[in-house]
Amino acid sequence: MSQRILFLAALLLAIAGLVLSEVRKADAPVSPAPLLYFLADTQRELTRLPVSFKRIPDNEEVVIGDQIARYYSTAQNPDRPDAEREAIEAYVRKVGGRLAPRAKRRLPYRFHYIPDHDFISAFSLPGGHVFVGAGLMALMHSEDELAGVLGHEIEHIDHYHCAERLQVEAALRKLPLGALAAIPVEIFMAGYSKDQELEADREGASLAAAAGYSPLEIIALFSEFGRLWQENTAPARNPQEELSTMANAVLAGYFRSHPLSAERVEQIRSRFSQPGQTWPSRRPLEFSYVFLRERARRQVGAKRYSRAVLLAAQALALQPDDAGAQRAFAEARFALGDYDVAVATYRKLVGPHPQDADGVRQFADALARKALEDFHGEEAAKLAHHALELQPDHPETLNLLARAQLQSSDFTGATETTRKIRAMYPANIGEVKTYAETLASQAFKSFKYERAAKLSAFTLALFTDKEDAQPMMVVLAESEFARANFSGAAVAYRKLAEMSPGSEAYLFDYADALGAAGSPLRGAAEIESLLSQRKKAGAAEIIRMRIEATGLRLLAGDEAPARTLRAQAEGPNPQGFAPEFLGRLSWWYYRAGKSPQAAAILRRALTVRPGEAELLIDFAWAELENGALSDAQSRFAAVNTDAILVSPLGNSPVMGRAIARWRMNQQDAALRDFDSVVARFPQWTDPAWVRALYPASVAQTAAALAAEHDRRAALAKSRTIPSR
Numbered sequence: 001m002s003q004r005i006l007f008l009a010a011l012l013l014a015i016a017g018l019v020l021s022e023v024r025k026a027d028a029p030v031s032p033a034p035l036l037y038f039l040a041d042t043q044r045e046l047t048r049l050p051v052s053f054k055r056i057p058d059n060e061e062v063v064i065g066d067q068i069a070r071y072y073s074t075a076q077n078p079d080r081p082d083a084e085r086e087a088i089e090a091y092v093r094k095v096g097g098r099l100a101p102r103a104k105r106r107l108p109y110r111f112h113y114i115p116d117h118d119f120i121s122a123f124s125l126p127g128g129h130v131f132v133g134a135g136l137m138a139l140m141h142s143e144d145e146l147a148g149v150l151g152h153e154i155e156h157i158d159h160y161h162c163a164e165r166l167q168v169e170a171a172l173r174k175l176p177l178g179a180l181a182a183i184p185v186e187i188f189m190a191g192y193s194k195d196q197e198l199e200a201d202r203e204g205a206s207l208a209a210a211a212g213y214s215p216l217e218i219i220a221l222f223s224e225f226g227r228l229w230q231e232n233t234a235p236a237r238n239p240q241e242e243l244s245t246m247a248n249a250v251l252a253g254y255f256r257s258h259p260l261s262a263e264r265v266e267q268i269r270s271r272f273s274q275p276g277q278t279w280p281s282r283r284p285l286e287f288s289y290v291f292l293r294e295r296a297r298r299q300v301g302a303k304r305y306s307r308a309v310l311l312a313a314q315a316l317a318l319q320p321d322d323a324g325a326q327r328a329f330a331e332a333r334f335a336l337g338d339y340d341v342a343v344a345t346y347r348k349l350v351g352p353h354p355q356d357a358d359g360v361r362q363f364a365d366a367l368a369r370k371a372l373e374d375f376h377g378e379e380a381a382k383l384a385h386h387a388l389e390l391q392p393d394h395p396e397t398l399n400l401l402a403r404a405q406l407q408s409s410d411f412t413g414a415t416e417t418t419r420k421i422r423a424m425y426p427a428n429i430g431e432v433k434t435y436a437e438t439l440a441s442q443a444f445k446s447f448k449y450e451r452a453a454k455l456s457a458f459t460l461a462l463f464t465d466k467e468d469a470q471p472m473m474v475v476l477a478e479s480e481f482a483r484a485n486f487s488g489a490a491v492a493y494r495k496l497a498e499m500s501p502g503s504e505a506y507l508f509d510y511a512d513a514l515g516a517a518g519s520p521l522r523g524a525a526e527i528e529s530l531l532s533q534r535k536k537a538g539a540a541e542i543i544r545m546r547i548e549a550t551g552l553r554l555l556a557g558d559e560a561p562a563r564t565l566r567a568q569a570e571g572p573n574p575q576g577f578a579p580e581f582l583g584r585l586s587w588w589y590y591r592a593g594k595s596p597q598a599a600a601i602l603r604r605a606l607t608v609r610p611g612e613a614e615l616l617i618d619f620a621w622a623e624l625e626n627g628a629l630s631d632a633q634s635r636f637a638a639v640n641t642d643a644i645l646v647s648p649l650g651n652s653p654v655m656g657r658a659i660a661r662w663r664m665n666q667q668d669a670a671l672r673d674f675d676s677v678v679a680r681f682p683q684w685t686d687p688a689w690v691r692a693l694y695p696a697s698v699a700q701t702a703a704a705l706a707a708e709h710d711r712r713a714a715l716a717k718s719r720t721i722p723s724r
Helices: 002-024 033-047 058-076 083-102 143-158 161-173 194-210 215-231 245-257 261-272 288-301 305-318 323-335 339-350 354-373 377-390 395-407 411-424 426-445 449-460 470-482 486-499 504-516 520-533 539-555 560-570 581-591 595-608 613-625 629-639 653-663 667-678 687-693 696-720
Strands: 110-114 122-125 129-133
Touching (some): 058 110, 058 122, 058 161, 083 143, 083 194, 122 143, 129 143, 143 161, 143 194, 143 215, 194 215, 215 261, 288 323, 305 323, 323 339, 323 354, 339 354, 339 377, 354 377, 395 411, 395 426, 411 426, 411 449, 426 449, 426 470, 449 470, 470 486, 470 504, 486 504, 504 539, 520 539, 539 581, 560 581, 581 595, 581 613, 595 613, 613 629, 613 696, 629 653, 653 667, 667 696, 687 696
Parallel strands (some): 110 129
Antiparallel strands (some): 122 129
16 A cells, blocks of 8 residues: 555656646647656556456447547547548558457457657557557568557557556546546557566567468567667757657657567567478568658658668659659759759659649759858859759749859859849849848958959949949948059949039048049049039038049149148138148148148148047148157047048058057057057058058058068967977
């Protein structure tokens, strides 16, 4: 009695734990595993309870079993026709029908097929119902194995194992037998005691032998169980492994409640492999192709493509026209790069099975999409090209191809593909454009300026609305400027200036690019032509444009216009010439190598605008060039911000401070400043870029800083490499 009390206490604790976990809503996957494990771990204790039962009359057992079976079958098999499922169930009934007449008890044995490939088990219910799962049949190679499994389950009924389990449940729950129809069917899935399982093995094999089957064939299934359990005890790498998480849970419960496979094999061999014993040749398992097809499909999902090809080929050898096997075969072949075979198999599906055919195309697209997501652009383009062999000019695949070509910098191919998309599916061109914009922005942020320029130029060719084109035009202009293609930058900046009349920033950038391109006089003429187009330009805008044209002429050696403009600005009647404009005029003097004049202009401007940050920075650059290193460094430090980066010139106070410190032999501090700027403006390491925009002395110092940076980096790297 004490054992029974202890067990009931344990059961109540388990139920309380289940209730608590439901209240707390623990984040765990839904599966039958907890119940199966609990039942498996306690079923031996159930058989040891010091309780004796009067056996249920057969007719009552049948009624209860029918009710449980009806409830379970309704939940498992939706009320919709499925010819394949019904055919397999009829086959299971046929095999079971050969065994049932040889059972000891005269019960209405009935046999059911569970079309769940994750259910790798079989079980029986009181009164004669036997269920076998698709997952278990998938492991079989012969009808004899199926007969052995069904015989095993018949013997659980025949020897009252199921009925006793039912009576134990009634006792534990204190319920009349008639109220047990809705108990969890897992009670009967969990297995029985070791002795009962071995008894069912022996008697079930004898039953199969009496029906004309080889009892030794069940050994192959036991061995397959052992192999499968060994292979699948590790956590699944993805949800599409050959055995899913659910299937593993069912298998785990099975092995916790059944004897070891080796022990079961030894019992069968010792009983049925005696000298002189002979058995019929094994019969092939009907519908093997269904289970091979499902295993092939799962192997495709698990990316075990060679294994999938083998299984699908075996299924097709049995059923050449099976659409599911053809699809798995085509998908696996495609993934392995056997495109001709994949296409040929796909074409077999097109007419009779269009949905499966399109599934192959979707699979091919998915491979290309995954390669694209992993930034394997060339691989993605190759896959998309071959996917188009399945369905030429499919819109989704064309979009994938265009994006893959852009990712792999195949701009010629991308142009041709987008031309086709625009002609056939104009509504889809936006996706390609958006992707190209994203790539262009990413490339610019990663300092891949040539790639950014090509991507932005490609994207701009897809625009029809010029206002929407402005962000990409900025990327194009800044990319060209950063890679020292100043002529290309000037073209883009001019378009931006035309898009945004009156924009000071684009005007300055345009003029800077023209000056750096090497033909300042021609640049001045372009600015003057732009001014002539501005019929409604205000006084301030006209002065700004005159400053830029004057500055370009100053670069060409013609200082006369600059003197005139300076006299106007510094005279008693500046006529709309704001003090801030002097900063821009002074910068042109600085770039023209006339730093003393630049400093003089800025000194005057700062008397009117003493706190203007940009004027202070320009003044510090002029002082730097004039040799006033300490004053320049102090002025750069006083601004104390790197947020002011005047256009693409990168003339931040931190870079100015780096140059001043280097010239003052403060190398470590100078390099820290230099590194912080180069992290955002790597073009400072490009001598051609620096020479085009700054005086020769700045270019020389920047080159020295870059060389020392590289020397120290190489030295640090050599110290981290272990000696051999």
